[in-house]
Structure formats: C-alpha cells, structure tokens
Amino acid sequence: MIIRPRRLRNSQSLRKMVRETRVAASSLIYPMFAMEGENKKEEISSMPGQYRYTVDRLTDGIGEAVDSGVDKIMLFGIPDEKDAHGSQAFAEDGIVQKALAEARKNFPDLYLITDVCLCEYTSHGHCGMLHSHDVDNDSTLPVLARTALSHVQAGADMVAPSDMMDGRVSAIRTELDKNGFYNTPIMSYAVKYASAFYGPFREAADSAPAFGDRKTYQMDFHNSREGIREAILDVKEGADIIMIKPAIAYNDMITKVKEVISVPVATYSVSGEYAMVKAAAQNGWIDEKRIVSEMAIGAYRAGADIYITYYAKELAQYFKEGFIG
Numbered sequence: 001m002i003i004r005p006r007r008l009r010n011s012q013s014l015r016k017m018v019r020e021t022r023v024a025a026s027s028l029i030y031p032m033f034a035m036e037g038e039n040k041k042e043e044i045s046s047m048p049g050q051y052r053y054t055v056d057r058l059t060d061g062i063g064e065a066v067d068s069g070v071d072k073i074m075l076f077g078i079p080d081e082k083d084a085h086g087s088q089a090f091a092e093d094g095i096v097q098k099a100l101a102e103a104r105k106n107f108p109d110l111y112l113i114t115d116v117c118l119c120e121y122t123s124h125g126h127c128g129m130l131h132s133h134d135v136d137n138d139s140t141l142p143v144l145a146r147t148a149l150s151h152v153q154a155g156a157d158m159v160a161p162s163d164m165m166d167g168r169v170s171a172i173r174t175e176l177d178k179n180g181f182y183n184t185p186i187m188s189y190a191v192k193y194a195s196a197f198y199g200p201f202r203e204a205a206d207s208a209p210a211f212g213d214r215k216t217y218q219m220d221f222h223n224s225r226e227g228i229r230e231a232i233l234d235v236k237e238g239a240d241i242i243m244i245k246p247a248i249a250y251n252d253m254i255t256k257v258k259e260v261i262s263v264p265v266a267t268y269s270v271s272g273e274y275a276m277v278k279a280a281a282q283n284g285w286i287d288e289k290r291i292v293s294e295m296a297i298g299a300y301r302a303g304a305d306i307y308i309t310y311y312a313k314e315l316a317q318y319f320k321e322g323f324i325g
C-alpha cells in the first residue's frame, strides 16, 4: 500500500500541523440579554447558565466573557412596556440604549453589536407592524431604520437586523449614512429560517408571537436556493456580513452561501441548540465539551468566519487550552 491516510494521523503534533480548520476567539460573539429593573440576574430556565441582567448587573456577565477571552457581545433587550408599534425599540432611554451606555462605560474596548428587531417590543410579538393580521413590510422599514440609528447613537459598533423584512438592509444603510455613520457595519440575518430552534430564546426575551407564526417572513426550511437569493440581495443592499441561522441543521447553507458571496459569513448557534446540549449534558448523556467543540468546528469547517454562540466563553477557553483550534 502506497497511500495510507492514517500516516498523517499518527501523533497529536502531526494532526495539529495538518489541520484544515483553525479558529480563534476573535471570531466568537456572545449573545446577552438586558432587562429593566435593578440588581437582578435571572437565570433563563430553558437555558441553564444563561441570564437576563438588569443594566446595573450587566457588567458581571460581560466581565466573565471578557475574562474568558471573548471581546464581542450581541445585545438583546427585554423592555417593561410593549406597544403595537414597538416604540421602546428606538426610545432614547430604551433598554438596549441604556445597556449600551453601561457596557461602553465599563468596557471601552468591547465590540458591541445589537440585534435590531421589533418582536421583543411589540405587544403582538411580531417582528414588524401589523395591518390586521398581516405583518406589513414597507411600514416596518422606517421603524427598523430608526431603531438601528438609535442603537448606533447609543454606542453600538455594529447593528444586526433579524426581522427578515424585505429591503431592511437598504433602509438601515440609508438612515445610518444620512446621519454620518457610514462606517458602522451591518451584519444581516439574511438566511434566517422559521425554526423551532428559537423556542428557548422566545422564553428568554418574552417575544413569542401572540398569534400565528413567523412563516410569512422567516424562510421555509425546505429551501436552499431561496437562502442564496436572500444573501445576494442583502449584499447588494449593503450588508457587510451575512448570517445563516440556525447553525446546526443548516451547515449546508454556510457552505453554499460562502461560495457565492465575498463578504464574511457568520452563523448563529441558537438557543435551542444550546438548550439541547445543556439538557443532555446535565443528564450525563453526552460529553458537553466535545459536543460543543464538534458543533463549533463543524460550522467553521462548513465555511463560517464568525460564530455566534451561548457557548462563546467555554469555546474561548477550549481554544486557549488547545483542546480545539
């Protein structure tokens, strides 16, 4: 036998040399939840180890992330008051706006990304304006643009629209540019599927739709070419980074999208992925560290440049130890 693939697997040092996928903590983003109130840190019951923080306690959570080597966070807000138009999303003293100010004050070098959406802020829990039972696309665009601008004015380094309205990237880009923020990047949740994997998040953010589902705006999971279309459209509208979401069960889309666009590709390992792994790990049924590592490397191997995950702190640690990476 001349050709023996096992030759290059013979030692850890050799295996490391020939690795095809190399990763670094600089590509990790940690999602965090801010809520109204004082001095509270509430564990999310379906996501053990993840919390909702009041603004004054947010520093505890961010500090842990920074200590572990994560220097980018994505902020979600849980307002006290919701209305039909989601007006707390762009309020100057809104929850995300306050959280941004606090984070910036305590961590001047932290890279702050915000999720731009209305579902946490609307009384009906949909991601846009309702016209009877229809989520209206075009009247939602100015609200999203205004929300993105208010995040940037409050200190966000990057905005990430997740609503899946058509034309939102262009609307946000125009609004940011008009106000001089032409250097603030947009990471678009471009290839976002209507997925049961978001279940725990909706508990965490209190954002489940009051009626119906999100299938008229989020994508049908049977489709692949449609995802490529969404990615190309968003790049044309000015998206600087394209996201695929969820990550698990959608790694094929990471590879396909990466082939046709030339901006960086991110993927979001969402709440349901975290909840499943955590639950099985707590039961002693799986090896959490190895499962988390394989899921992450699977996403990077598929082509992800950026990985958004509730396991960011642990992964940063695994990279540091050389367990993976």
Ligand code: PBG
Pocket (backbone or CB within 6 Å): 115, 117, 119, 127, 162, 163, 197, 198, 199, 200, 201, 202, 214, 269, 270, 271, 272
């Ligand atoms: C807001 C939004 C959602 C997630 C990110 N942004 C929920 C949804 O679309 O219903 C999901 C994140 C996760 O599950 O971890 N639209």
